[in-house]
Amino acid sequence: MDGSRARGPRGPYAKTESTRGVILDAALDVFAESGYRSGSLRTVAERVGMSEAGLLHHFPSKSALLAAVLERRDEQTREQFPFDPVHGAELLRSFIRLAEYNASTPGVVELFCTLAAEATSPEHPAHGYFAERYESTRKITLTALRQLADSGQLRPGISPETASRGTIALMDGLQIQWLLDRTSVDMAADLGSYFNTLVERPL
Structure with missing residues (x-):
């Protein structure tokens, strides 16, 4: 087996996926603490040390972020x-x-x-x-x-x-x-x- 294939994604893609993961974890915490309606994108962005505009680069809307959070939670559950x-x-x-x-x-x-x-x-x-x-x-x-x-x-x-x-x-x-x-x-x-x-x- 080619060892380079087993290492997974590298470079900008890997960094983007890592950033998305950090955002999703923060969003889950914010929504769990404040609820979906009260939990703001600004609060999520602040948790990960980026601007709201930067967050919207990864997730174009609050509803898109919520959908991704729910899917990530399900993935984590299936892993356990x-x-x-x-x-x-x-x-x-x-x-x-x-x-x-x-x-x-x-x-x-x-x-x-x-x-x-x-x-x-x-x-x-x-x-x-x-x-x-x-x-x-x-x-x-x-x-x-x-x-x-x-x-x-x-x-x-x-x-x-x-x-x-x-x-x-x-x-x-x-x-x-x-x-x-x-x-x-x-x-x-x-x-x-x-x-x-x-x-x-x-x-």
Whole structure:
């Protein structure tokens, strides 16, 4: 193998990608702290030590920045947790681990809950993202539950279709309840308890 190909991008492109990454991390922090509507491009630019005009060179609008922030957050999540629907039990375990991780990032959880509610409006800049995200999550959850059913690991009478929708509803609902009272809600434990009502053997 040519060693030069394994080193990844270099020069101006690498610098641009690095700068974009720094901006996205700062934007996630700002939006998590202040919300999307109140978090300003100027604040994001100040966090990374550049002008607002310089930031707009990388992201032409606030909505474009938000879309990139959401996609980056998803990429980071996929890197940490395997969401492989072919192995149903492992996918459910990944959801539990994700819920546990989310408890360490309350600002991000609040941002996502707020944006998901606001994005029900077709005019919201994140509408397409959340519509696609919910559909994708439902599909991989349904595939995982069907795999469990086919392998005899799903309890009799459990509908994969209904359980897939119930899983997403529970994950979202637990996040809201946890944001309101973090001392009485354990998202990971409650999600695990629900999954154990679906499967023959405890996860």
